[in-house]
Amino acid sequence: MPGYGDNSSSFNQGMVQNRGFFNKLLRSLSNYGMDAESMVRNQVSIGINENPNQAQGGSYYDLFTKKVIAKLLDRKSIAQLDRAYEDKRKILRQYSIKDRIKDYLTEIADETVIYDTNNFFCQMEDLPEEFDEQLRQKYQENFKRIYYNFGFNDGLTAWYYFKNLLIDGFIAYEIVYDNKQKNIVNLSAIDPLTLVPSTDPTTNTLVWVQYPDNPQLRRIMLDAQIIYISYSNNNEFAETSYVENLIRPYNQLTMLEQTRMLYNINQAAIYKKFIIPTGGLSRQQAEQQIYQLMSEYHESVTWDDRMGLMYINGSTDIPHSKDFWFPSSADGTPTVEIMPSQGTNLNEDVMLIWFFKNLKRATKIPFSRFDEETGGGNVYDGTAEITRDEVKFGLFISRLRTIFKEIIVKPVKIQMIMDYPELREDNLFQTSIKIKFNSNQLFEKFKQLNNLAKRAEIASTLSSNLQDAEGKPYLHVEWIIRNVMELTEKDIQENNAFKIKSAIGEATGGGGGGSMMGGGGGEMGAQMGGSQMGGPQNAQMGQAMGQAQAGAQGGGQAQSGVQSGGGGGQGEVTF
Numbered sequence: 374m375p376g377y378g379d380n381s382s383s384f385n386q387g388m389v390q391n392r393g394f395f396n397k398l399l400r401s402l403s404n405y406g407m408d409a410e411s412m413v414r415n416q417v418s419i420g421i422n423e424n425p426n427q428a429q430g431g432s433y434y435d436l437f438t439k440k441v442i443a444k445l446l447d448r449k450s451i452a453q454l455d456r457a458y459e460d461k462r463k464i465l466r467q468y469s470i471k472d473r474i475k476d477y478l479t480e481i482a483d484e485t486v487i488y489d490t491n492n493f494f495c496q497m498e499d500l501p502e503e504f505d506e507q508l509r510q511k512y513q514e515n516f517k518r519i520y521y522n523f524g525f526n527d528g529l530t531a532w533y534y535f536k537n538l539l540i541d542g543f544i545a546y547e548i549v550y551d552n553k554q555k556n557i558v559n560l561s562a563i564d565p566l567t568l569v570p571s572t573d574p575t576t577n578t579l580v581w582v583q584y585p586d587n588p589q590l591r592r593i594m595l596d597a598q599i600i601y602i603s604y605s606n607n608n609e610f611a612e613t614s615y616v617e618n619l620i621r622p623y624n625q626l627t628m629l630e631q632t633r634m635l636y637n638i639n640q641a642a643i644y645k646k647f648i649i650p651t652g653g654l655s656r657q658q659a660e661q662q663i664y665q666l667m668s669e670y671h672e673s674v675t676w677d678d679r680m681g682l683m684y685i686n687g688s689t690d691i692p693h694s695k696d697f698w699f700p701s702s703a704d705g706t707p708t709v710e711i712m713p714s715q716g717t718n719l720n721e722d723v724m725l726i727w728f729f730k731n732l733k734r735a736t737k738i739p740f741s742r743f744d745e746e747t748g749g750g751n752v753y754d755g756t757a758e759i760t761r762d763e764v765k766f767g768l769f770i771s772r773l774r775t776i777f778k779e780i781i782v783k784p785v786k787i788q789m790i791m792d793y794p795e796l797r798e799d800n801l802f803q804t805s806i807k808i809k810f811n812s813n814q815l816f817e818k819f820k821q822l823n824n825l826a827k828r829a830e831i832a833s834t835l836s837s838n839l840q841d842a843e844g845k846p847y848l849h850v851e852w853i854i855r856n857v858m859e860l861t862e863k864d865i866q867e868n869n870a871f872k873i874k875s876a877i878g879e880a881t882g883g884g885g886g887g888s889m890m891g892g893g894g895g896e897m898g899a900q901m902g903g904s905q906m907g908g909p910q911n912a913q914m915g916q917a918m919g920q921a922q923a924g925a926q927g928g929g930q931a932q933s934g935v936q937s938g939g940g941g942g943q944g945e946v947t948f
Contacts, residue, residue, distance in 0.1 A: 398790070398791060398794060399550075399554060399595055399597045399598075399791075400576060400578050400595060400597075401797065402595075402596075402597040402787055402790060438571055441570070441572050441579060445570055445579075446606065446607035447606060447607070449601065449602070449603040449605075449606050449607070450603045450606055450607040450613075451568075451569060451570065451601075451603070451607070452565045452566045452568075452603075453565075453566055453567070453568060454569065455613075458566065459566060461613060461617075462541055462542075462566070464620070465540055465541060465542070465614055465616045465617060466541070468616055468619070468620050468623065469540045469616050471623065473732070474616060474619050474623060477619065477736045478536055478539055478540065478615070478616070479536075480738060481539060481615065481736075481770075481773070482532055482535055482536045482539065483532075484770050484813075485535055485770050485773050485774055485810070486531050486532045486777075486810075487810070487811040487812065487813065488528045488532075489811050492525075492526045492527065492528045493520070493525075493526075493811065494525065494531050494532075494810065494811055495778070495781065495808050495809060495810045496808070496811075497513060497516040497785065497806075497807070497808055497809075498808070498809055499512075499513070500512055500802070500805050501801070501805055503801065504802070504805075508793060511789070511792060512785075512789060515785055515788045515789060515792070516781070516785050519784050519785055519788060522559055523559070523560040523784075524560075525781075531780070534777075534780065535777050538602060538614075538776070538777060539604070539615040539616065540615070540616050541565070541614060542603060542604040542605070542612075542613040542614030542615075542617070543565035543566075543601075543602070543603050543604070543614075544565060544601075544602050544780075545562070545563040545564070545565035545568055545599065545602070546560045546561060546562055546599070546600045546780070547560070547561040547563055547594065547599060547600075548597070548598050548599070548600060548783075548784055548787070549561055550598075555791060556788070556791075557784050557787065557788050560600075560780075560784075563583065563599075565601065565603075567583045567584050568582070568599070568601065569581070569585050570582075571585075578595065578596075579595075579596040580593055580594060580596065581593075581595075581596065581599045581601070582594075600779060600780055600783055600784070602777065602779055602780065603776075604776065618735050619732065619735050619736065621735075622728065622732040622734075622735045623732055625728050625731070625732075626728040626731070629724060629725055629728050630725065631676070633725065638683070647666065647708075648708045649662065649663060649666060651663075673685070673686050673687070737765075737766060737769050739760060739762035739763050739765075739766050741762065741763075774810045781808060782808055786803075789802070825858070828857055828858050828859065829858070831857055832853045832857045832858055835848055836848060836850070836853060
């Protein structure tokens, strides 16, 4: 197969046709995150994905291109480099429409791509506060614009794309830009079997070549134009796609089911024995007589595996009985004898259940979800309901999402670098691009609340049982909040904001020196003056509280208690 950097003149002609179309930034993005020059210059060994024979000149690829492709194969496999994949894909698609396998595919896709009421199946997590607010806002705007431009807001497209990945094992798309190559406007599906990676021989840029063996159809595209996702990488020695792992146990179970069905049908069938007198006939005449009777009374039984039907003599109507009429002659009368069927009893379920379990194990779906009597098991009831199978299944779904997320992460990253070119050299930006998939909201909410309640019980026990010599809690409440309750900084700040809002409302509306706000600061004064609200982080909150209470009746003492919190006071926290 010709490579992008070979000496074929016809190939280079196809290369020149596309060379001047791309701007310099898009070309640089095609090698984003990969120092290819240093990789080739400093690597001495032959990589695991490099063929030693090719390294000696048995390939159209040059040394640089071989090493670039080998690095790419560490992360994903390439369909065109597997010569058997074209025939394999036909088989995978045939099995994907089988009833059982189709149900498993639907369940995995439903578990991975979950649309919310706003037709979003994922959200981009905010960039860290180290980035400018305008840049962070632009980041979210680009995500939503690309999401809508790709048509993901219809509630189905992303689900179908992911299901195709489970079936074929490969999906590929072209990122389409506007005329000025400044904005991403569309996503176009490509047959991954037609694409192969290579490098530009003049700039060492990573490119993708479509139809490399056909000069008339050949297209050269930058890596910044292509989204190529594979179910496994080149070092994975298992299945090409999710469906491939189901074929063997499915065939075994189906064969056993058909054997049992044939057994029951044969047991219900009537076997007949014909004795035809042939006295006075020559051997040839006797054979003709027998063949004639066989053609008249023989029954042909065939199976239609796709429709699940059985045909007897070309008809789906199963005859209940048959009548046979024979003439009598001087040589005798033909006799028909009903023979009892004999064979091994295949009605036991042990083998059938074993092969069905083998198929369920291959699906990676927890066994409890196959329980028909309880509707597939409980969604969530407590920590006892989270089995190890559910944990492993959750990790499997997480890996699938990690593979699939490139379909939205890569375009957003490219768009942001085109808007802010300085981000290309920003390693913090590269590591901060994170996507959060929607999960089963009911399941996750119950799990979160139940875990929070369990942590609260533990926190209460630690606070009351572990005390110092003075009888006070040994563990500080702030330590418990962060390490036992595991509240994030965002959760703590949001909770503090609600406290301030509530206190301001009470101070401006209720007045007076009540037990909460007056009389030497009260409980709120103690909380605001203590370590929970102290320090520079909460100085502004203390000042806001002090200003809010300055106008309240009896506010002198309350204000004093609040201002001590603004300065990072030393009071105790009471809960």
